[in-house]
Structures are given as structure tokens and as C-alpha cells.
Amino acid sequence: MAGKGLGLAVLLLLAARGAGEPRGCEAVRKVFQLRQLGPLRGLPHSPRAGVDLQVCTSKNPTCCNKKMEERYQTAAKQDIQQVLQTSSATLKFLISRNAAAFQETFETVIRLAENYTSTLFCNAYRNMAAEAATRIQEFFTDVGLFIFGTDISTEEFVNRFFDNLFPVVYNHIINPGQTDVSLEYAECLRMARRDIRPFGNIPKKVIGQMGRSLLPSRTFLQALNLGIEVINTTDHLHFSKDCSRALLRMQYCPHCQGLTLSKPCMGYCLNVIRGCLAYMAEVDLHWQAYIQSLEELSSAMRGTYDIEHVLLNFHSVVNDALIQARVHGPELSEQVNKVCGPPVRKTAQSPSCSFDQNKDNEGLKMFSRDSEETLANRRKEFISHLRLYRAFYGGLADQLCGNELAAADGLPCWNGEDVVRSYTLRVVGSGIKAQFGNPEVKVKGTDPVINQIIDKLKHIIQLLQSKSFPKYYNWDLRQTGSGGSVGEEISGDCDDEDGCGGSGIGEVKRVMKITDWDTDVIPHQYVQKLTVRSIFSISRFQ
Secondary structure, three states: OHHHHHHHHHHHHHHHHOOOOOOOOHHHHHHHHHOOOOOOOOOOOOOEOOOOOOOOOOOOOEOOOHHHHHHHHHHHHHHHHHHHHHHHHHHHHHHHHHHHHHHHHHHHHHHHHHHHHHHHHHHHOHHHHHHHHHHHHHHHHHHHHHHOOOOOOHHHHHHHHHHHHHHHHHHHHHOOOOOOEOHHHHHHHHHHHHHHOOOOOHHHHHHHHHHHHHHHHHHHHHHHHHHHHHHHHHHOOOOOHHHHHHHHHHHOHHHHOOOOOOOEOHHHHHHHHHHHOHHHHOOHHHHHHHHHHHHHHHHHOOHHHOHHHHHHOHHHHHHHHHHHHHHOHHHHHHHHHHHHOOOOEOOOOOOOOOOOOOOOHHHHHOOOOOOOOOHHHHHHHHHHHHHHHOOOOOOHHHHHHHHHHOOOOOOOEEOOOOEEOOOOOOOOOOOOHHHOOOOOOOOOOOOHHHHHHHHHHHHHHHHHOOOOOOOOOOOOOEEEOOOOOOEEEOOOOOOHHHOOOOOOHHHHHHOOOOOOOOHHHOOHHHHHHHHHHHHHHHHHHO
16 A cells, blocks of 8 residues: 555656656666566666657657667567457457367267167167167267368268168168178168168158257357457457557656656547557457357257257167168068169178177266256356457457556546646547547558458358258258158257158258368367268268
């Protein structure tokens, strides 16, 4: 308290006599040294004429020389960068921590769903479990690749799963034999699956459910990574020459007059910082729309369109498909004979189940659907915290001046030339258009880096509000049942028992190329399989 009182007394004294001529330069040299701005050699010991100064000019003798002014210029820009990064640190941590947590939870859900499906085969269809294991692993690898940004189609990998599963089901359920069918015959079965439709309408149902649960999760995760990119971009903003000079004048020019304790007036600070952050302020409306869109999408990701619900019930859907194939076995066998001929078998026989049901159990036990740490609850908690930062960019200049940079109300303050009671010039608003007539900083044109980040925000907002997501549009799709041609209308409010899904093919394809992610954000276990799986997908389904 005594220190603050002494500082106030000094400021009041300075205000009474104005800036004037500094009595000595020791205090200036000491602050220069404490701030580690450079060596003391060559710094003035006493006031001198500042004829070599370009910004901190004064009619009075000064404690600065050209070398000091250059060091002050660098320090002023570093100071504002540091203040910007400090102000956004909590927001950046909030988004990056949750992005990592969502990614980890997605990986856990995928692993658990794969475990459930493999266990189904080992318990109920043990004789075909070993053959099915590869198909299951490939399917959930594709699920992971899609969620983490790879440009693959849900329609393609769902169809590929059922295509590859059909020969196994035919060999062990529809027309079981002592030995397996030949590779050529299995290939014929794979190619004929979509015409024969041994699993009825279930593959279409899965395509619809996967598209409408995985796509929002993929876009949600992509949006969080873009949020981090936005903050990183604005944290390292390039300041114009005019802004840099204004920052120097506001922060360090008073030192040249011996006023090492002075702070800028609030209005003066707002003009300088609003001018320097004018381009950044243009992000404000798009940032608000970004958070609003994230919130709306998060609310829509529930029920049958929640990734947990769909993936963790996938084994039940597969079981339904196998039961359907068994029930319609005789008719399916006749259809296969017409298309592929009678079965051609090889001498080798399929091995029995080799799946380790205890694998990953310890890790997976930590994940409980009844736990409060479900994806839905985590999203809700995250959005509630993120909502507090909706006006972050619009109020950033006010926050920096009010909390960090400017003098408190009623105290003497620096106005760019002298220590005064108050700042008397016009104070402008935020944003580029508001800077017309800013007395402290000239703002021209636009910033291409900020324009680029705004374009990315517009794009992700469009994706977050995409018509492929159930909240915004009802579906108007029709599907045909396994035994006839009666159309069944689908709406966004149906249950599992309703047989919902539709193919969703057109909608999914329209937004399939939604990412410019690189493999740095894809978990390593998926990166290892990415090249082979992508080449396989392209060559087989082009």
C-alpha cells in the first residue's frame, strides 16, 4: 500500500508540473536495465537534445537516443503480443483441452464398439468369428479415419463391410458346408450382395445412421481445431508501421521524459489499441456465429444421432442382419445359385474364434455409458464455458486497456505528449470502418491473414449448420423394405424400432470434402492404416 501511495504521489507531482525537462536520467536507465532492453553503454546520463529521435520527439531535452528508441519500439510490439497471448490463454486452453478430450473419447467409443462386435461373433457365431474379425477391424478403422478428417464416404465403407461379410455369412449361415467357398466364388458373392440384399434394408439403415452421427462429430472436432487456429493467428498478429509507432509513443515515449511510472489515459489507450486491433475486431461477428453454431450442433447431436448411441449399438444391428440372412436362407441360396452358380468350395477350413475378449478391458472399463462423463454431458459443459467468450474479439481492446494498459479513472495519465488529467480527443469505436478519424492510428485496407481466417470461419459455420444435420431440416427420404416395394417415409424423430436411416447418400456426398486437415491431427493408429485403406477405397469404388 505504501508503494502504491508513493507512486500516486509521484504521478500527481508530475501532473502538476507536466512532462517538462527530466531532472536526470538515472530512473530511465534503471528501468531500461530492469526490462533487459539492452546494454546501458551509450545511454544518456543526463537530458539531451533529441534531434535523432523519430517518434518520441519533444521540444524539451530527453533521456532517449536513437538506439533506445529502436529498443523501445521492439519492446512495445513484444509487450502487446504478450498481453494478447495472455488474454487468450484461458480460451485457447479451454478449446485445445476439450479437442484432445473429445478425440480421446471418440477413440475409446470406436474401440469399445469394435470390442462389442467382435464379442458378438465369438459368443453367438463362433465358427465365423475369425473370418469376420478382419472385416470388423477394417470397418472401425474406416470409422476412425472418417471422424478424424480423412476424405472417405460413410456409404462406401458401410457397403464394403456388408459386401465383405456376405461370403462369410453365406458359407456359415445361408449354405454351410464342411469347407469354405473358393476365393473366386467369394468374390462373386461380394459383387452380388447389393443386388441379392441378404441383409434386407439394414445396410441402408446403417448408412443413414453412420452419416448422421459421424458427420456431426467429425465437423464438431474439425471446428474445435479451427478455433485453436483462429486464436493462434490472432495471437501473432502482424502490426502495421503506424500501429508500431503508436504503441511506442503510448508505452515508452513517456520514459524519455523521465515519466517511467505513467500510464496512458483510457481514451488514448482505446484509440491506439482499437486502431492496432481493427483488423482483428472484424473477426468478432464470425466468432460469435461460430460459437452459436457449435452450440446448436451440440444440442442436435443426441438420441439416434449421437455417435455413442450409433456405434455402441452397431453390434445389435449386425446381429439383426445375420438373423435376417438366416431366416431368408433358402430364398437367398436360390438367388445366389442364379447369379454365381452352385457353391465352389476349397479344401481349407476357417479357424475358430481367436479374438481376445479381455483385450483392452481395463481401459474400456473406465468408459461407462451411465457415467456423467458421456460425450453429451462433456459437450454441454464445454459449450457452457465457451459461451462466455462469445464477445471475446469485440471487446478485446476494452479488456486490454481496462485490465492491463491504461491508468485508472481519476489518475493523471499520458496522452501521447504530456501527463494530463484527462484525454480530450475523440475516442473511436472498434472495427475497420470505425477507425476513420482515429487521431492516433491510421488504418488502411484489410489484413489478408485475418481475411483468410474469416473465410475459414465462414466455411466451418456453413458446415456446422449443414442440412445434413438433423436439427435444421426434416428428412424426406424413402426406403424399400426387404420383402417388398412399399415406401416408408423417414423423419428425424424416429426410434431404432422404426427402421430409420434412409441412405442419406446425396447429403453426405455434398459435404464429404470438408477438411484440409493434415495427418498431424489424426491419431497415429489411423495414420498407419490411412494410405492402404484410402488406396483400397479409391481403386474399388471409383
